[in-house]
Amino acid sequence: MPKFKNQSTLQRIFLGKHDRSLGFADIDIPMLFISTFLLFFGIVMVTSVSLPLTSGTLNMTLSHIQKIFIAFVFALFAFRMPMSFWQKNSIYFLMFSLFLLILVFVPFIGKEVNGAFRWIRVLGFSFQPSELMKFSLIIYISSYCIRKYDEFREEWLGFFKPVFLISLSILLILLEPDLGSSAVIFIVSFSILFIAGAPLKHLISIFIVGLFTFIGLIFTASYRIKRIMGYLDPWNNEFAEQLRASLSAISNGQWFGVGIGNSQMKEGFLSDAQTDFIFAIITEELGIVFSLVLILAFSYLVFRCFLIGRYARQNDYIFGCLVSYGTGVLIALHVFINIGVSTGLLPTKGITLPFISFGGSNLMLMFVLITLVQKIKIEVNFSNKVSV
Amino acid sequence: MNASENNKYRELTLWIIIFSILLALPTKLVFFQKNDFSLGKEFSQKASIRQSPIASKRGVIFDRNNYVLAEDIPSYEIGISLKDFSFDPLHINLLSTNLDLDNDRLKKRLARKKTKYLVLNQKVVKQKKEHIQSLEIPGIVISNRTFKRNYPQGEIFSQLIGLTNYKNEGVNGIEFALDETLKAEDGYQEKILSRKSGVIQNTIIKEPINGSAVNLTVDSKIQFILFDKLKKAVEFHNAESASGIIIDLDSNEILAMTNFPSFDPNNRKKLKNMELLKNNSAIELFEPGSTVKPLALSALLKNNPELIKSAVNTSPGWIEFEGYKTEDARNYGTLSTEEIIAKSSNVGMVKLCSDFDPNQILRTYYSLGFGKYMNEIFISTREGYLPEYKNLSLREKVSLCYGYGLQTTLVQLTSAYSTIFSEGVYRPLKLIKNSSQFEEERILSKENAKQIKKILYNAIKNGTGFRAIVNDHDVFGKTGTARIFKNQKYNDDLHNALFIGMTKIEDKEYLLGLFVKNPKINGEGGGDVAAPIFSEIIETIQKL
Numbered sequence: 001m002p003k004f005k006n007q008s009t010l011q012r013i014f015l016g017k018h019d020r021s022l023g024f025a026d027i028d029i030p031m032l033f034i035s036t037f038l039l040f041f042g043i044v045m046v047t048s049v050s051l052p053l054t055s056g057t058l059n060m061t062l063s064h065i066q067k068i069f070i071a072f073v074f075a076l077f078a079f080r081m082p083m084s085f086w087q088k089n090s091i092y093f094l095m096f097s098l099f100l101l102i103l104v105f106v107p108f109i110g111k112e113v114n115g116a117f118r119w120i121r122v123l124g125f126s127f128q129p130s131e132l133m134k135f136s137l138i139i140y141i142s143s144y145c146i147r148k149y150d151e152f153r154e155e156w157l158g159f160f161k162p163v164f165l166i167s168l169s170i171l172l173i174l175l176e177p178d179l180g181s182s183a184v185i186f187i188v189s190f191s192i193l194f195i196a197g198a199p200l201k202h203l204i205s206i207f208i209v210g211l212f213t214f215i216g217l218i219f220t221a222s223y224r225i226k227r228i229m230g231y232l233d234p235w236n237n238e239f240a241e242q243l244r245a246s247l248s249a250i251s252n253g254q255w256f257g258v259g260i261g262n263s264q265m266k267e268g269f270l271s272d273a274q275t276d277f278i279f280a281i282i283t284e285e286l287g288i289v290f291s292l293v294l295i296l297a298f299s300y301l302v303f304r305c306f307l308i309g310r311y312a313r314q315n316d317y318i319f320g321c322l323v324s325y326g327t328g329v330l331i332a333l334h335v336f337i338n339i340g341v342s343t344g345l346l347p348t349k350g351i352t353l354p355f356i357s358f359g360g361s362n363l364m365l366m367f368v369l370i371t372l373v374q375k376i377k378i379e380v381n382f383s384n385k386v387s388v
Numbered sequence: 389m390n391a392s393e394n395n396k397y398r399e400l401t402l403w404i405i406i407f408s409i410l411l412a413l414p415t416k417l418v419f420f421q422k423n424d425f426s427l428g429k430e431f432s433q434k435a436s437i438r439q440s441p442i443a444s445k446r447g448v449i450f451d452r453n454n455y456v457l458a459e460d461i462p463s464y465e466i467g468i469s470l471k472d473f474s475f476d477p478l479h480i481n482l483l484s485t486n487l488d489l490d491n492d493r494l495k496k497r498l499a500r501k502k503t504k505y506l507v508l509n510q511k512v513v514k515q516k517k518e519h520i521q522s523l524e525i526p527g528i529v530i531s532n533r534t535f536k537r538n539y540p541q542g543e544i545f546s547q548l549i550g551l552t553n554y555k556n557e558g559v560n561g562i563e564f565a566l567d568e569t570l571k572a573e574d575g576y577q578e579k580i581l582s583r584k585s586g587v588i589q590n591t592i593i594k595e596p597i598n599g600s601a602v603n604l605t606v607d608s609k610i611q612f613i614l615f616d617k618l619k620k621a622v623e624f625h626n627a628e629s630a631s632g633i634i635i636d637l638d639s640n641e642i643l644a645m646t647n648f649p650s651f652d653p654n655n656r657k658k659l660k661n662m663e664l665l666k667n668n669s670a671i672e673l674f675e676p677g678s679t680v681k682p683l684a685l686s687a688l689l690k691n692n693p694e695l696i697k698s699a700v701n702t703s704p705g706w707i708e709f710e711g712y713k714t715e716d717a718r719n720y721g722t723l724s725t726e727e728i729i730a731k732s733s734n735v736g737m738v739k740l741c742s743d744f745d746p747n748q749i750l751r752t753y754y755s756l757g758f759g760k761y762m763n764e765i766f767i768s769t770r771e772g773y774l775p776e777y778k779n780l781s782l783r784e785k786v787s788l789c790y791g792y793g794l795q796t797t798l799v800q801l802t803s804a805y806s807t808i809f810s811e812g813v814y815r816p817l818k819l820i821k822n823s824s825q826f827e828e829e830r831i832l833s834k835e836n837a838k839q840i841k842k843i844l845y846n847a848i849k850n851g852t853g854f855r856a857i858v859n860d861h862d863v864f865g866k867t868g869t870a871r872i873f874k875n876q877k878y879n880d881d882l883h884n885a886l887f888i889g890m891t892k893i894e895d896k897e898y899l900l901g902l903f904v905k906n907p908k909i910n911g912e913g914g915g916d917v918a919a920p921i922f923s924e925i926i927e928t929i930q931k932l
Contacts, residue, residue, distance in 0.1 A: 191402055197395055235427050244431050250420065251428025288421055292414050299410045306403060313395065325402065332406045336413065345416040 026381045028374055031304040034297050035370050038355035039068065041294075046358045048260055049274045049281050052267045060274065060358060067360035070125075075367040083379050086372065087319050090143040093136040094165060100129035101172040118176045128361035130173050130181040134188065134330060135365055137169060139372075141189055142322035145196035152198065159202050162193070179217055179224070180349040184333050186210050191329040192322050195309075224347075231347035245270040246277050246342045249284035257287030274358040276350040279342040298335040298354070302328045308377045315384065320376035327369040334362075440579060442592065443534040444572035446556050447599030449549060449563075452641075452821065455608045456540055458549050458563065460556075460572075463511040463536035466520060466528065470504055473527030482523055483508060486516065488657065505529070511536040541608060543650040544615040547667040548606070548767070551653055560665055562604065565766040566820070572599040603821035605641035610634055613928045614644040618902075621921050622648050625907030627885075631669035632921070633802045637809050637890065637897035641818045642765065645669050645799070670762075670769045673795040674903070677870025678732045678914070679886045680753075680791035682840050682847075683804055685729060685737075687752035688744055689836050695740065696839055699724050702735040709783040714738050714790070729843045730851030732867065734790045741789035747777045749788055755814065755831045756804035758796055764816035764826045765799070772796045791870060802901030805888045808844070809864070809899060812837035848889070856889050856919035858926045865889025865922070867914030872906065882906055887918030893930055900925060 043064060050060030078086075086093075104110040104117045111119040111126060119126045144152065144162045151158030166189045173182045190210070194203060218224045230240030234247060249265035252258060263284045266273045273281050283291045305328030312320035331354050338353040340346035352362040420428075449458040466487065473479070475498065484491040487509045497506055510532075512520070517530060537552045539545065550561020558567035575596035618630040634644040651664045659665075666672070688695055705719030714734050720727070728736035741749070753759070759774035773795035775784060787793045796804075799817070807814045812832030832840075844864040847853050852867045868886035871878040885904040890897060902918045911917050 195395065195398055195402060197398065235431070244428075247420070248428040248431040250417070251425050251431075254425075255421070283417075288417055291417060295410065295413050295417075299407065302406060302410065306399075306406075310399060313399070325399070329402070329406060332410055336409050339413045340416070343413070343416045343420055345412060 026378045028304055028308060028377050031301060031308075031370065031374065034301050034304070035355060035366075038297065038301075042356035043068070044260070045278055045282055045356055046274060048263070048285060049266050049278060050358070051261070053274065064358055067363055070360065071364040071367040074364050075371040078368045078371045079375055083320060083323075083372070083375060086139045086323075087143045087146070090136065090140040093132075094140040094169075097129060097133040097136040098169060098172065100127075100132060101169065104129060104176060116176050116178065118178055125360065128359075130176070130178055130185075131361035131365045133169050133173065134181070134185055135368060137166060137185060137189055138192065138323055138326035138330070138369070140165070141192045142196075142319050142326060145192070145198075145322060146319050152196070156202075159198060162189075163206060174217065177221075179214075180337065180351045183214060184330065184337070184351070186214075187333055188326055188330050192326045195325050196318070196322055227348045231344070234344055240348075242271055242277070243341075243344055243348055246280040247344055249277075249280040250288070250343065253284040253287050253291075255287050255289050257283070257285050257290060260285045272350060275352055276338065276357070277342055278353055278357050279339050282356075283342075295335070295339065298331065302332045302335075305331065305373050308373050312376055312380050315380045317376070317380050317383070320380060323369075324373050324376055327373050330369065331366070439576055439593075442575040442577055442594075442596045444574045444596035445535055445598040446537065446552065446572045447570035448601045449570070450601060450603045451606050451608045451611075452604065452643075453607060454603075457545050457604065457606075457608070458537060458539050460535035461538045462514055463534055464514070464517045464530050465507060465510045465532040465534075466512050466517065466530055467505055467507045468498070469527045469529050470498070470506060471527070473498070474525075479523075479525045482525065483520075483528075486520055486523070487512070510534075513538070539653040541611075542654060543652050544611055544646055545606075545608075546650050546653040547647055547665065548645050549653070550667075550767075551656070551665070561667060561767060562602065562819075565768070566602050569602055570599040573597040605636075605639075605643065605818050605821055606645065607643045609932060610929060611644040611646055613925055615646045615648060615650070617921050617925050617928070618646065618648040618904075621904055621907075621917065624910055625885075625904060625912075625917050626909045627907040627917070628905040629668060630902070630904045630921075631672065631798050632903070632925075633669050633799055633901040634925070635802060635806055635817065635899040635901075637806060637899050639818065640806060640810070640815045641821075643898070645819075667767065669798045669901075669903070670765070670767055671797060672903075672905075673770055673772055673797060674884050674886075674905075675792050675794065675870045675873070676796050676801055677791040677868040677884070677886060678734075678852075679801060679866050679868030679888050680794070680796075681729055681732065681737055681789065682808065682844055682866050683753065683756060684741065684749055684789040685725065685843070686808065686832050686836055686840050687749045688740060689839060690752060690832060691744065691748050693836070696725050698740075700728060700736045700739045702728075702733050702739070705735065707735045707738050709738070709786060710781060712783050714786070726843050726846050729866070730847045732847075732852050737789040738786045741786050742782070746780050746785040746788060750774055750777055752831070753788075753794065753804075755829070756807055757800050757814070758794065758804065760800075762799060762803065762817065764823075765819040766823070767819065769799060770797055772800055791868065798901045798903045801886075802888060802899060805890070805901070806899055807831050808837050808840050809890050809897065810837075844890075852913075852915040853887065853889065853919050855915060856887060856922040858891060858923045858930075861891045861893070861926065863889055863891045863922075863926075865919075867919055869913035869915075883912045885912065885914045885917035887914050887922055889919070889922045891926055893926065898926070898929065 043061065046064045047061040054060050100120060103120050109120050110117045111121055113119060118128055118130065120129060141162050148158050170182045170185055173185065190207065218228065226239040230237040230243055234240040234243045245265050249263065249270060252264060263281045265284060266281050270277055270280060282294065305324050309321045309324030309328065312324060334351055334354050337346060337349060337351045341349055352359055354362065354366045445460040448456055451457055480494060481491060483489065484494045489508065513536060520528065521530065537556065539549060548561055550563035551559055552563050553559050558564040558570060563570065573596065575592065575594040577592045614632045614634055618632050622630045629647060629649060631647040633642060636643050647668045649664060651659045699722050701722045702716060702720045706713050706715040716733050716735050720731050720733055723731060723733055723736050753774055759772055761771050762769040775793055784793050803817050811834045812830055814829045814831045816826035841864055844866055845862060847866050848856055848863045853865050856863050856865055865888055870884045870886065872882035872884060874882055883906065885907055887902045890899045900922055902921050904917050907917045
C-alpha cells in the first residue's frame with residue numbers, strides 16, 4: 001500500500017506520517033464544533049467582563065488569547081502522540097505532577113494568593129499544578145487499570161496501590177488548601193475506577209472514607225463554615241456578598257439578558273467575575289434562555305465524551321474508554337460546580353467554567369483532554385479500518 | 389453476568405448520575421427565576437445605587453466691618469493607596485513633615501499589611517493639597533472635597549468665636565451660641581452606576597442648605613489692640629492671665645472682648661490645656677473689690693441724696709467689725725464722699741454703709757446686672773454670686789460696699805458701669821448685630837448717675853487711677869485691687885488688678901473693663917497694673 005497517499009501538508013502536520021489519511025468521519029465533528037464555539041464565546045465574555053477591570057483596555061483579552069495559543073500548542077503535541085505514549089508514560093506524568101505540587105510550597109517558586117499556595121511561576125507565567133494533576137491522574141488510573149487488570153479487580157493490594165497515589169495527590173492539594181479541586185479529583189478517579197470494574201465493596205469503603213473526610217474538612221475551617229452559612233441564607237448573611245451579587249446578576253438578566261457588555265454587576269460589585277463567577281455575568285448579559293442553551297452545550301460535550309468512551313469500549317479499547325469517561329466526568333463536574341455555585345445551588349467554591357473562564361491552566365487541561373478524546377476516536381476508527 | 393456486561397451497567401449508572409446532576413442546573417435556574425427573582429433585583433438596585441453626601445457650608449461669622457472671623461473653606465482628604473506607594477523613607481518623611489504627622493507612627497501604620505488605603509488627613513486646605521500634589525509621591529490619593537472651618541484672625545478671637553467639632557457643630561463661643569443660625573445641612577445625592585462602564589449618573593436627592601451668616605458688633609482692629617495690650621501686660625507683670633472688654637457707649641455694642649493667654653483655633657493639635665477654651669471675660673468669677681464702691685455709693689445716694697455732702701472721719705485708718713479689721717492704705721483723716729471713692733478708702737465705705745439697709749444695696753446691684761445671666765449677649769456667661777439678705781452678718785453687710793462677699797464677671801461689672809455712663813439707664817450690651825432689642829430700664833436717677841460720673845472723674849484725676857490719664861482726654865473710672873480668696877483665706881500676696889474706665893475719642897465714648905489675674909511683678913494693684921493698660925489702649929485706638 002503506498003504511503004502518504006492522499007495526505008495533505010496540514011494532515012501531515014496534525015497527524016504525522018500515518019499510513020491512513022484523516023477523513024471527516026474520523027473526527028468527532030459535534031465535539032469539535034462545540035468546543036470551538038465555547039472557546040470563542042469565552043473570548044467574547046472575558047472581553048466583556050474585563051473591560052471595567054482593565055479600565056477599557058483589551059489587556060485581559062489579549063492575555064486570554066495568548067493562553068489559548070499556548071494551550072493549542074500543547075493540544076497539538078497531544079494530538080501528534082499516539083495514545084500508547086500516554087498509556088506507557090502516565091506514571092512519569094503523575095510523578096512530575098506530585099513534584100510540582102510540592103514545589104508550590106517552595107518560596108520564590110510557589111505563589112501565594114489570598115493565603116493559598118496553588119500557583120507556581122514558570123517563565124513569567126503562573127501555573128496551577130493541581131490542573132496538571134487532574135490530567136495525570138486520569139491517564140495514570142486508566143493505564144493502571146489496563147496494566148494490572150486482574151490484580152486490581154481481585155486483590156486488595158492491587159486496588160489500593162492507585163488509591164494510595166490518588167490519596168497522596170489529594171492530600172497535597174488539600175494542603176494548598178483547595179478543597180474544590182480535591183473533591184473533583186476524588187470523584188473523577190472514583191468514576192474511572194467504577195467504570196474499570198473495581199469491586200463494589202472496595203469502592204463503597206473509599207467512598208465512605210472520602211465523604212467523611214470531606215465533611216470533616218468543612219467543619220474544621222471557619223471560612224468554609226461561613227460559606228455554608230452564607231449558602232443557607234444568601235440574602236441576609238454577611239459572608240454571602242459574592243453569592244448575593246451573583247444571584248443579583250442572574251436576576252438582572254431575566255429571560256433574555258440586558259445585552260452583551262451591559263452587565264451592571266461586573267462594575268466592581270461581583271468579585272472574580274472573570275473566572276469563577278463568569279456564568280453570572282453571562283446570564284445577566286444574555287439571559288436565562290441563553291444560559292440554558294449553554295448548559296445544554298456543555299451537557300452535549302459531556303455526552304460526546306461518554307459516547308466516545310462507549311464506542312472505545314465496544315471496540316475493546318479500554319484505555320481510551322476510561323480516559324473518555326474521565327474527561328466527561330471532569331468537564332461535567334467543573335460545569336456543575338461552577339454554575340451550581342453561581343446560582344446558589346452549591347456553597348461558594350471557586351472553580352473555573354471549562355473553555356470560558358479566564359485562566360491558562362484550566363484551558364490547557366481542557367484542550368489536551370478534549371484532544372485526547374478526539375484522538376481516541378480516530379485511533380479506534382483507524383484500528384477498525386486496519387482490521388477490516 | 390460477565391465482566392463486560394457488568395461494565396455496561398456501570399456505564400449506564402454513570403450516565404444517569406452525571407446527567408442528573410447536570411439537569412439540576414437548568415432546574416435551579418428556572419426555579420430561581422420564579423421564586424427569588426425579586427430579591428436579586430432589589431439587591432442589585434441597592435448595590436448599584438451609592439448614596440453620598442453633598443457638603444454644605446456653615447455660616448460665615450463677620451465682624452462689624454465685614455471682616456471674616458470664621459468661615460468654611462474647601463478641604464481635601466489625603467490618603468495613600470498602599471499598593472502604589474513606594475515606601476521610600478524620603479517619601480514617608482516628606483508626608484509626615486507636610487501633614488504634621490508623627491514619623492514613627494506613620495511608619496507603623498504603613499507597616500500594617502492588611503490595609504489597602506490609609507487616610508493621612510481628612511481636612512487639608514487647598515494650598516497644602518497643591519503643595520503635596522507637587523511632590524509627586526506615587527500612591528497619594530486626594531479626594532472628597534468637603535469643608536473645613538477656618539479662623540483667619542487666629543488666637544485673638546478664639547475664645548469669643550469658639551470652635552466646631554468634627555461634625556461641624558458649634559461646641560463653644562459664638563459657634564455654639566448661634567449654632568442654629570450658622571449650621572448647615574448636608575444634602576445627598578444618589579450615584580447610579582450606569583450599565584455602560586465609566587458613565588455615572590448623579591441624582592441630587594436633597595440640595596445642601598448652607599448656614600446663615602452672623603455679624604458681630606466687634607471690631608477686629610480694636611480687638612487686636614486689646615489682645616496685644618493684654619498680652620504685653622501679662623508678660624510685663626508676670627500675671628496668670630488678663631481679660632478685657634471694650635464697649636461703644638453710644639450703642640452699648642461690644643467692640644472687643646478677649647483674653648490672654650489664648651490658643652490658635654486653626655491648629656488644635658497644639659491645644660493641650662482645655663482651660664484655654666474658656667472665654668474668661670464672660671465666665672471667670674472674681675470679687676470686684678474697690679471697683680464696686682461707686683456702685684455701692686449710687687445705691688446709698690438712691691436712698692439718701694444728701695449723703696453726697698457728708699464727710700467721714702476715717703481715722704485711725706482701720707475699723708473693726710465682729711473681730712475682723714478693715715484697713716485703708718494709710719490714715720486719710722476726714723474725707724468727703726467724693727474723696728472716699730478717689731482714695732478708695734475702705735474705712736470710709738464701711739462707715740457710710742453701716743447705717744444702711746443692705747437690702748437696698750443688694751437690690752441696686754441686682755438691677756445693675758449682678759447675680760444674673762447675661763442672655764442678651766448670647767454667649768455663655770455666669771450669673772455670679774450675690775448673698776441672701778436675711779443671712780447677712782454686719783461684717784458681711786459692710787464688706788459688700790467695698791467689693792467682697794459677692795462675685796461677678798468682667799462683662800457683668802463693665803455692663804453695670806455702662807448704666808452709670810448712660811445716665812442711670814440700664815441698656816443691655818450687644819454682641820450680635822441686628823439682634824432683637826432687650827428692654828432698657830432706669831435704675832438710677834439722672835442726678836445720681838451724674839454725681840457718680842463726676843466722682844469717677846475725680847477718682848482718675850486726684851485718685852488711684854491717675855495712670856489711666858490720656859493727655860487731653862477726660863477719663864472717668866475706678867481702679868480695683870481685690871485679694872484672692874484661696875485655701876480658705878484671703879492671701880495678702882495674691883491680687884486681682886481691675887480697672888473700669890471711660891473716655892471719649894472723637895465724640896465716641898469708649899468704656900473699657902480690664903482684669904489682670906494675679907500680677908506678680910512691676911506692681912500689683914489696679915492703679916499700677918490695669919490703669920496703664922487703659923491709657924495705652926486709648927492712645928492706640930486714637931491713632932486708628
